[in-house]
Amino acid sequence: MNETTSDANTGQESWPSPGSVLSQRPPGGEFQYGAPSGERLSPLSAGAGMVMLGLGIAQLLAPQRVSRSTGIHTHPSLVRAAGVLSIASAVSVLNRGKPAPLGLARLAAVALELTLLGRSATGVASTGRRSRLALTGAAIAATAMLDVSAAVKQGARQTMGERTTESGALAVEKCITINKSPEECYRFWRNFDRFPEFMQHLEAVEKITDTRSHWKAKAPIGANVEWDAEISSDQPGELLAWHSVDGADVDNGGTVRFERAPGGRGTIVRVEMQYKPPGGKAGALVAKLFGENPSQQMDGDLRRFKQLIETGEITTTEGQSAGERSTVVKLMKKGVPG
Amino acid sequence: MRALCWHGAKDVRVDNVPDPKILNPRDAILKITSTAICGSDLHLYDGYIPTMEKGDILGHEFMGEVVELGSAVTNLKIGDRVVVPFPIACGNCYFCEEQQHSLCENSNPNAPMAEKMWGHSPAGIFGYSHLTGGYAGGQAEYVRVPYADVGPIKVPAGLDDEKVLFLSDILPTGYMAAENCDIKPGHVVAVWGCGPVGQFAIQSAYLLGAERVIAIDRFPERLRMAREVSRAETINYEEVDVLDALKTITGGRGPDACIDAVGMEAHGVGLVGAYDRVKQAMMLETERPNALREALMACRNGGVVSIPGVYGGFLDKMPIGSFMNRSLTLKTGQTHVQRYLKPLLDRVQKGEIDPSVIITHRMPLNDAPDAYRMFRDKQDQCVKVVLKP
Numbered sequence: 215m216n217e218t219t220s221d222a223n224t225g226q227e228s229w230p231s232p233g234s235v236l237s238q239r240p241p242g243g244e245f246q247y248g249a250p251s252g253e254r255l256s257p258l259s260a261g262a263g264m265v266m267l268g269l270g271i272a273q274l275l276a277p278q279r280v281s282r283s284t285g286i287h288t289h290p291s292l293v294r295a296a297g298v299l300s301i302a303s304a305v306s307v308l309n310r311g312k313p314a315p316l317g318l319a320r321l322a323a324v325a326l327e328l329t330l331l332g333r334s335a336t337g338v339a340s341t342g343r344r345s346r347l348a349l350t351g352a353a354i355a356a357t358a359m360l361d362v363s364a365a366v367k368q369g370a371r372q373t374m375g376e377r378t379t380e381s382g383a384l385a386v387e388k389c390i391t392i393n394k395s396p397e398e399c400y401r402f403w404r405n406f407d408r409f410p411e412f413m414q415h416l417e418a419v420e421k422i423t424d425t426r427s428h429w430k431a432k433a434p435i436g437a438n439v440e441w442d443a444e445i446s447s448d449q450p451g452e453l454l455a456w457h458s459v460d461g462a463d464v465d466n467g468g469t470v471r472f473e474r475a476p477g478g479r480g481t482i483v484r485v486e487m488q489y490k491p492p493g494g495k496a497g498a499l500v501a502k503l504f505g506e507n508p509s510q511q512m513d514g515d516l517r518r519f520k521q522l523i524e525t526g527e528i529t530t531t532e533g534q535s536a537g538e539r540s541t542v543v544k545l546m547k548k549g550v551p552g
Numbered sequence: 553m554r555a556l557c558w559h560g561a562k563d564v565r566v567d568n569v570p571d572p573k574i575l576n577p578r579d580a581i582l583k584i585t586s587t588a589i590c591g592s593d594l595h596l597y598d599g600y601i602p603t604m605e606k607g608d609i610l611g612h613e614f615m616g617e618v619v620e621l622g623s624a625v626t627n628l629k630i631g632d633r634v635v636v637p638f639p640i641a642c643g644n645c646y647f648c649e650e651q652q653h654s655l656c657e658n659s660n661p662n663a664p665m666a667e668k669m670w671g672h673s674p675a676g677i678f679g680y681s682h683l684t685g686g687y688a689g690g691q692a693e694y695v696r697v698p699y700a701d702v703g704p705i706k707v708p709a710g711l712d713d714e715k716v717l718f719l720s721d722i723l724p725t726g727y728m729a730a731e732n733c734d735i736k737p738g739h740v741v742a743v744w745g746c747g748p749v750g751q752f753a754i755q756s757a758y759l760l761g762a763e764r765v766i767a768i769d770r771f772p773e774r775l776r777m778a779r780e781v782s783r784a785e786t787i788n789y790e791e792v793d794v795l796d797a798l799k800t801i802t803g804g805r806g807p808d809a810c811i812d813a814v815g816m817e818a819h820g821v822g823l824v825g826a827y828d829r830v831k832q833a834m835m836l837e838t839e840r841p842n843a844l845r846e847a848l849m850a851c852r853n854g855g856v857v858s859i860p861g862v863y864g865g866f867l868d869k870m871p872i873g874s875f876m877n878r879s880l881t882l883k884t885g886q887t888h889v890q891r892y893l894k895p896l897l898d899r900v901q902k903g904e905i906d907p908s909v910i911i912t913h914r915m916p917l918n919d920a921p922d923a924y925r926m927f928r929d930k931q932d933q934c935v936k937v938v939l940k941p
Contacts, residue, residue: 393646479646513664521658524644525699526624527576529661529676534696535572535688537557537607 273297561599726752815861
């Protein structure tokens with residue numbers, strides 16, 4: 215039997231039936247990713263990136279030649295440094311790093327360099343082994359860098375999980391799969407006083423009433439960031455949402471959803487937290503508390519929650535035995551596990 | 553306590569370090585009675601594995617006596633003699649429940665680091681760089697064992713350390729490599745690498761029903777061990793073209809399954825070998841996959857290539873065309889040791905396997921730096937070193 219469906223999104227009027235098995239499923243939906251910062255790499259950007267890469271390599275490997283071509287006497291190490299920066303920007307552009315604002319400035323710089331190099335291009339004769347080696351080295355280095363970045367595909371994805379809402383709040387969204395039922399996960403989260411066990415930025419959360427709690431964030435000595443929060447939505451086994459009450463030091467809230475994972479394999483826990491950094495002196499402090507990298511912090515928080523609810527403890531190597539560390543490591547890793 | 557610490561490439565030293573402590577309720581502390589150097593430790597020694605730091609304690613093949621227990625460990629008693637699996641597994645996550653312990657989702661505290669490198673993080677491992685959690689290893693007098701109610705297996709009194717030590721890693725590794733080949737009676741299996749893992753892979757292939765096993769290496773003492781102990785037929789790849797030889801042995805078709813028990817520091821011959829060495833020296837390639845390339849080309853159509861050999865990053869020039877056009881299957885992974893402990897201990901107890909036959913050197917822990925050099929350079933006919941703290 216021929217079923218027809220109209221599909222407004224694709225502009226196709228109707229599709230023939232895909233057979234009796236598939237027809238039992240509804241049509242799929244399209245996954246909409248919320249973050250607005252996802253830009254596709256335009257051909258212009260890609261071209262600019264490649265040119266910058268080439269120039270950067272030339273600066274790195276043949277600084278005197280490049281320096282002579284500009285007509286300005288520049289120390290080779292400065293040219294080399296510029297080369298490193300060019301290569302770094304190029305890789306960042308090609309990997310879809312920071313978007314457009316710096317792009318125009320870079321394009322201008324590239325245009326200038328091109329003009330200068332163009333002037334000297336006719337004058338450069340291949341002077342034997344060294345220049346050939348430099349060119350070969352440059353080709354290999356360029357291939358290698360593109361090789362590795364292609365393999366790792368870091369640039370293919372936008373920064374996930376962090377975005378700014380219409381009201382100017384910072385929203386962070388993460389999810390994790392837990393090998394427990396949605397009800398068990400919900401019960402764990404309903405106990406707000408367990409939050410400090412896995413949320414690193416919190417000192418304590420105390421129950422005031424069934425729906426109201428008092429939160430204290432970890433702060434440097436002398437500072438105190440506290441607020442009351444109220445549950446705004448409570449659907450056992452499905453959804454829990456809370457928000458700081460008026461007059462809080464920092465306007466913040468969170469929503470956690472508990473979704474049955476495919477195949478009955480536990481629960482997908484989706485957390486969204488929002489922070490509205492206030493102005494004034496509280497602002498900087500709050501930014502520090504909620505982490506310079508809120509997305510990374512939430513990732514860690516969710517992993518710790520998973521470890522707690524599944525294994526009963528938080529995995530760690532902090533305090534383990536080790537030989538003497540190098541000075542740099544000792545300074546950088548104070549108190550950090552691993 | 554004394555422990556073997558990494559100080560840099562080709563620089564390991566026995567240092568005095570603090571004793572380990574119970575950090576979590578499911579921990580245990582062991583006094584180590586025997587520990588061994590693994591072929592994969594050599595990748596750490598040679599500086600090919602990233603994220604190593606000065607002061608890291610090495611060693612993931614160890615056993616010993618329980619001297620302290622966390623409050624949540626009820627299945628062990630002080631004084632129990634146990635062998636510990638090298639992957640650290642919580643026992644509660646999806647992968648542990650699926651018996652895929654080296655994929656544990658909870659045991660790597662540096663999971664975000666591993667995710668950047670590999671897409672997702674596998675389990676933590678003892679003594680194997682900060683990518684896998686930076687856990688202190690067991691080439692030491694004492695070690696902290698997390699999730700002690702899941703990993704360690706108790707050893708019966710009648711069995712010497714040497715008979716059971718290799719349950720921690722290399723025996724299950726060789727066994728899983730052979731099991732991954734999906735061996736049917738009458739099959740022919742080729743094994744690249746006659747080191748300890750290769751030897752156990754050969755023996756396991758026979759245990760699982762292979763009719764012929766062909767072993768490939770270049771060191772005479774390892775080839776001899778493969779013939780006389782593990783009962784394989786051997787090929788010396790420095791004297792004979794391997795692909796040709798395998799075609800001759802198998803009547804042109806190729807082996808049904810190929811095992812790469814060599815990994816990322818394969819010794820390469822000829823132009824391709826030189827290519828890999830140059831690229832690795834220039835940090836443009838992280839692996840030297842000579843054995844793997846050969847295994848892929850040699851395998852018969854529709855066969856299995858099983859990889860217990862360790863790789864870390866990205867390799868070049870994989871014959872992916874050969875792989876696709878001939879319906880090959882690739883199976884690999886860090887060994888899920890926990891699931892093989894009981895069945896293999898059983899076989900050892902019954903005398904069906906004697907893992908101790910591959911040991912060529914027994915040395916005190918203090919001599920570990922010399923042992924690493926000797927093991928790496930295959931001096932003194934070294935195949936496997938066991939250290940006593």
